[in-house]
Amino acid sequence: MSEELLSRSFTLHSHDFDRAGEISTEIKAMLKELGIDSQVIRRVVVVCFEAEMNVVMYADEGTLTFVLTDEDVGIEIADRGPGIGDLDRALEEGWSTATDEMREMGFGFGMGLPNIRRNSDSFDLRSEVGVGTTVTSRIRLDGLD
Protein backbone atom coordinates (compact mmCIF):
# COMPACT_ATOMS: atom_id res chain seq x y z
CA MET A 1 0.00 0.00 0.00
CA SER A 2 1.49 3.34 -0.99
CA GLU A 3 1.76 6.20 1.47
CA GLU A 4 0.30 9.60 0.55
CA LEU A 5 2.89 12.35 0.96
CA LEU A 6 1.20 15.39 -0.51
CA SER A 7 -2.17 16.30 -1.97
CA ARG A 8 -3.35 19.52 -3.59
CA SER A 9 -6.42 20.61 -5.49
CA PHE A 10 -6.63 23.53 -7.94
CA THR A 11 -9.57 25.20 -9.68
CA LEU A 12 -9.36 25.85 -13.43
CA HIS A 13 -11.40 28.50 -15.21
CA SER A 14 -12.69 28.60 -18.78
CA HIS A 15 -10.83 30.88 -21.22
CA ASP A 16 -8.31 32.03 -18.61
CA PHE A 17 -5.51 31.81 -21.17
CA ASP A 18 -3.11 34.12 -19.38
CA ARG A 19 -3.05 31.97 -16.24
CA ALA A 20 -3.19 28.56 -17.94
CA GLY A 21 0.05 26.83 -17.04
CA GLU A 22 0.47 28.49 -13.63
CA ILE A 23 -0.59 25.36 -11.79
CA SER A 24 1.85 23.21 -13.78
CA THR A 25 4.67 25.62 -13.00
CA GLU A 26 3.76 25.50 -9.31
CA ILE A 27 3.69 21.70 -9.33
CA LYS A 28 7.06 21.63 -11.12
CA ALA A 29 8.63 23.83 -8.44
CA MET A 30 7.09 21.71 -5.68
CA LEU A 31 8.40 18.41 -7.10
CA LYS A 32 11.83 19.91 -7.80
CA GLU A 33 12.09 21.02 -4.19
CA LEU A 34 11.21 17.49 -3.06
CA GLY A 35 14.08 16.13 -5.16
CA ILE A 36 11.89 14.09 -7.54
CA ASP A 37 13.69 12.78 -10.67
CA SER A 38 13.72 15.41 -13.43
CA GLN A 39 12.30 13.04 -16.08
CA VAL A 40 9.38 12.20 -13.80
CA ILE A 41 8.79 15.91 -13.15
CA ARG A 42 8.79 16.60 -16.86
CA ARG A 43 6.16 13.90 -17.54
CA VAL A 44 3.97 15.12 -14.66
CA VAL A 45 4.19 18.72 -15.78
CA VAL A 46 3.41 17.95 -19.44
CA VAL A 47 0.29 16.05 -18.27
CA CYS A 48 -0.77 18.92 -16.00
CA PHE A 49 -0.13 21.63 -18.60
CA GLU A 50 -2.00 19.85 -21.41
CA ALA A 51 -4.87 19.17 -18.99
CA GLU A 52 -4.95 22.80 -17.88
CA MET A 53 -5.09 23.94 -21.51
CA ASN A 54 -7.89 21.46 -22.30
CA VAL A 55 -10.06 22.80 -19.49
CA VAL A 56 -9.30 26.43 -20.33
CA MET A 57 -10.06 25.86 -24.02
CA TYR A 58 -13.06 23.54 -23.93
CA ALA A 59 -14.73 23.36 -20.52
CA ASP A 60 -16.74 25.72 -18.30
CA GLU A 61 -14.61 25.00 -15.24
CA GLY A 62 -12.58 22.19 -13.79
CA THR A 63 -10.54 20.85 -10.91
CA LEU A 64 -7.03 19.44 -11.02
CA THR A 65 -6.23 17.16 -8.12
CA PHE A 66 -2.63 16.18 -7.55
CA VAL A 67 -1.58 13.40 -5.17
CA LEU A 68 2.03 12.44 -4.51
CA THR A 69 2.68 9.10 -2.83
CA ASP A 70 5.94 7.30 -2.13
CA GLU A 71 5.31 5.29 -5.35
CA ASP A 72 3.77 7.63 -7.88
CA VAL A 73 2.05 10.88 -8.82
CA GLY A 74 -1.67 10.77 -9.45
CA ILE A 75 -3.36 13.55 -11.39
CA GLU A 76 -7.11 13.81 -11.90
CA ILE A 77 -8.63 16.55 -14.01
CA ALA A 78 -12.41 16.69 -13.82
CA ASP A 79 -14.30 19.33 -15.76
CA ARG A 80 -17.85 20.51 -16.23
CA GLY A 81 -18.37 21.15 -19.92
CA PRO A 82 -19.51 19.80 -23.27
CA GLY A 83 -17.88 16.39 -22.85
CA ILE A 84 -16.40 14.28 -25.65
CA GLY A 85 -18.67 12.28 -27.94
CA ASP A 86 -16.07 9.98 -29.46
CA LEU A 87 -13.29 9.09 -27.01
CA ASP A 88 -11.34 6.98 -29.52
CA ARG A 89 -11.14 9.84 -32.01
CA ALA A 90 -10.20 12.29 -29.25
CA LEU A 91 -7.15 10.13 -28.56
CA GLU A 92 -6.04 10.11 -32.21
CA GLU A 93 -3.12 12.46 -32.85
CA GLY A 94 -4.24 15.29 -35.10
CA TRP A 95 -7.98 15.05 -34.43
CA SER A 96 -9.34 18.22 -32.89
CA THR A 97 -12.44 20.36 -32.53
CA ALA A 98 -10.38 23.47 -31.73
CA THR A 99 -11.33 26.91 -32.96
CA ASP A 100 -8.96 29.30 -34.75
CA GLU A 101 -8.63 31.26 -31.49
CA MET A 102 -7.32 28.14 -29.74
CA ARG A 103 -4.89 27.41 -32.57
CA GLU A 104 -3.57 30.96 -32.37
CA MET A 105 -2.60 30.11 -28.78
CA GLY A 106 -0.41 27.30 -30.14
CA PHE A 107 -2.77 24.54 -29.01
CA GLY A 108 -5.70 22.67 -30.51
CA PHE A 109 -3.76 20.56 -33.02
CA GLY A 110 -5.05 17.26 -31.66
CA MET A 111 -2.02 16.53 -29.48
CA GLY A 112 -3.31 17.27 -25.98
CA LEU A 113 -4.92 14.00 -24.89
CA PRO A 114 -2.34 11.90 -26.82
CA ASN A 115 0.42 13.81 -24.99
CA ILE A 116 -1.24 13.13 -21.65
CA ARG A 117 -1.55 9.42 -22.46
CA ARG A 118 2.04 9.21 -23.79
CA ASN A 119 3.43 10.62 -20.54
CA SER A 120 1.30 8.46 -18.23
CA ASP A 121 2.04 5.00 -16.85
CA SER A 122 -1.68 4.52 -16.46
CA PHE A 123 -4.33 6.64 -18.12
CA ASP A 124 -8.11 6.78 -18.04
CA LEU A 125 -10.53 9.00 -19.94
CA ARG A 126 -14.25 9.19 -19.15
CA SER A 127 -16.74 11.61 -20.55
CA GLU A 128 -20.44 12.29 -20.74
CA VAL A 129 -21.71 14.60 -23.46
CA GLY A 130 -23.25 17.73 -21.96
CA VAL A 131 -21.87 16.96 -18.51
CA GLY A 132 -18.09 16.85 -18.53
CA THR A 133 -14.86 14.91 -18.81
CA THR A 134 -12.50 13.30 -16.31
CA VAL A 135 -8.92 12.41 -17.15
CA THR A 136 -6.88 10.34 -14.72
CA SER A 137 -3.14 9.89 -15.06
CA ARG A 138 -0.64 8.06 -12.90
CA ILE A 139 3.12 8.44 -13.25
CA ARG A 140 5.49 6.20 -11.35
CA LEU A 141 8.36 7.76 -9.43
CA ASP A 142 10.80 5.03 -10.50
CA GLY A 143 10.80 6.64 -13.93
CA LEU A 144 9.95 3.49 -15.88
CA ASP A 145 7.57 3.84 -18.81
Add this chain to the structure above:
Amino acid sequence: MKLAGVIALMGCETLSAAGDDVDVEAVVASDGMSEILAFSRPHALMLTGLTNIQSVRTAVVADVSAIVYVRDKRPEQKVLDLAVQNGIPIFVTSLGMFDSCGILYEAGLEGVM
Protein backbone atom coordinates in the same frame (compact mmCIF):
# COMPACT_ATOMS: atom_id res chain seq x y z
CA MET B 1 27.10 23.81 -28.80
CA LYS B 2 27.06 26.92 -26.61
CA LEU B 3 23.97 29.14 -26.73
CA ALA B 4 26.16 32.21 -27.25
CA GLY B 5 27.49 30.69 -30.51
CA VAL B 6 24.00 29.85 -31.74
CA ILE B 7 22.77 33.35 -31.03
CA ALA B 8 25.70 34.91 -32.87
CA LEU B 9 25.10 32.68 -35.91
CA MET B 10 21.48 33.78 -36.13
CA GLY B 11 22.21 37.47 -35.55
CA CYS B 12 19.82 37.52 -32.60
CA GLU B 13 18.84 40.45 -30.44
CA THR B 14 18.71 39.62 -26.73
CA LEU B 15 15.42 40.35 -24.97
CA SER B 16 16.15 38.35 -21.81
CA ALA B 17 19.78 37.45 -21.21
CA ALA B 18 21.22 33.98 -20.67
CA GLY B 19 24.02 32.86 -18.36
CA ASP B 20 27.50 32.46 -19.84
CA ASP B 21 27.59 28.72 -20.03
CA VAL B 22 24.25 27.53 -21.45
CA ASP B 23 24.38 24.48 -23.72
CA VAL B 24 22.15 23.76 -26.70
CA GLU B 25 21.92 20.05 -27.52
CA ALA B 26 19.21 20.08 -30.21
CA VAL B 27 16.54 22.26 -31.80
CA VAL B 28 12.76 22.09 -31.54
CA ALA B 29 11.03 24.33 -34.08
CA SER B 30 7.26 24.74 -34.18
CA ASP B 31 4.36 27.11 -33.65
CA GLY B 32 2.43 24.20 -32.10
CA MET B 33 3.08 24.15 -28.36
CA SER B 34 1.77 20.59 -27.94
CA GLU B 35 4.29 19.43 -30.56
CA ILE B 36 7.07 21.03 -28.55
CA LEU B 37 5.76 19.39 -25.37
CA ALA B 38 5.57 16.03 -27.14
CA PHE B 39 8.95 15.97 -28.82
CA SER B 40 11.31 18.42 -27.14
CA ARG B 41 14.01 17.28 -24.80
CA PRO B 42 15.90 19.14 -22.08
CA HIS B 43 18.50 21.67 -23.31
CA ALA B 44 16.90 22.01 -26.74
CA LEU B 45 16.68 25.44 -28.32
CA MET B 46 13.05 26.37 -29.02
CA LEU B 47 12.34 28.25 -32.27
CA THR B 48 8.86 29.60 -32.71
CA GLY B 49 6.83 32.37 -34.26
CA LEU B 50 4.33 32.26 -31.41
CA THR B 51 5.03 35.06 -28.94
CA ASN B 52 2.17 34.71 -26.46
CA ILE B 53 2.44 33.76 -22.80
CA GLN B 54 1.94 30.07 -23.61
CA SER B 55 5.24 30.02 -25.49
CA VAL B 56 7.05 30.77 -22.23
CA ARG B 57 4.91 28.35 -20.21
CA THR B 58 5.74 25.66 -22.79
CA ALA B 59 9.46 26.49 -22.57
CA VAL B 60 9.33 26.11 -18.78
CA VAL B 61 7.50 22.78 -18.94
CA ALA B 62 9.75 21.44 -21.73
CA ASP B 63 12.96 22.57 -19.96
CA VAL B 64 14.39 24.21 -23.08
CA SER B 65 17.66 26.19 -23.01
CA ALA B 66 16.17 29.31 -24.57
CA ILE B 67 13.50 30.64 -26.92
CA VAL B 68 14.29 32.31 -30.24
CA TYR B 69 11.34 34.13 -31.79
CA VAL B 70 11.64 34.12 -35.58
CA ARG B 71 10.58 36.66 -38.25
CA ASP B 72 11.35 39.54 -35.87
CA LYS B 73 8.25 38.79 -33.80
CA ARG B 74 8.37 40.32 -30.34
CA PRO B 75 6.48 39.31 -27.21
CA GLU B 76 4.57 41.66 -24.94
CA GLN B 77 6.24 42.85 -21.74
CA LYS B 78 4.19 40.48 -19.55
CA VAL B 79 5.57 37.55 -21.59
CA LEU B 80 9.14 38.78 -21.09
CA ASP B 81 8.49 39.28 -17.38
CA LEU B 82 7.32 35.67 -17.06
CA ALA B 83 10.44 34.48 -18.93
CA VAL B 84 12.73 36.42 -16.59
CA GLN B 85 10.84 35.10 -13.57
CA ASN B 86 11.36 31.53 -14.78
CA GLY B 87 14.94 31.95 -15.99
CA ILE B 88 14.14 31.41 -19.69
CA PRO B 89 16.50 33.39 -21.98
CA ILE B 90 14.68 35.08 -24.87
CA PHE B 91 16.08 36.16 -28.24
CA VAL B 92 14.62 37.48 -31.47
CA THR B 93 15.94 37.01 -35.01
CA SER B 94 14.87 38.65 -38.23
CA LEU B 95 15.35 35.29 -39.98
CA GLY B 96 12.32 33.18 -40.85
CA MET B 97 11.79 29.67 -39.50
CA PHE B 98 13.20 27.94 -42.60
CA ASP B 99 16.40 29.96 -42.75
CA SER B 100 16.88 29.71 -38.98
CA CYS B 101 16.61 25.93 -39.09
CA GLY B 102 18.95 25.77 -42.11
CA ILE B 103 21.65 27.77 -40.36
CA LEU B 104 21.42 25.68 -37.18
CA TYR B 105 21.46 22.43 -39.16
CA GLU B 106 24.57 23.60 -41.06
CA ALA B 107 26.18 24.33 -37.68
CA GLY B 108 25.71 20.71 -36.68
CA LEU B 109 22.57 20.89 -34.54
CA GLU B 110 19.78 18.40 -35.11
CA GLY B 111 16.04 18.60 -34.75
CA VAL B 112 14.17 16.64 -32.12
CA MET B 113 11.22 15.60 -34.31
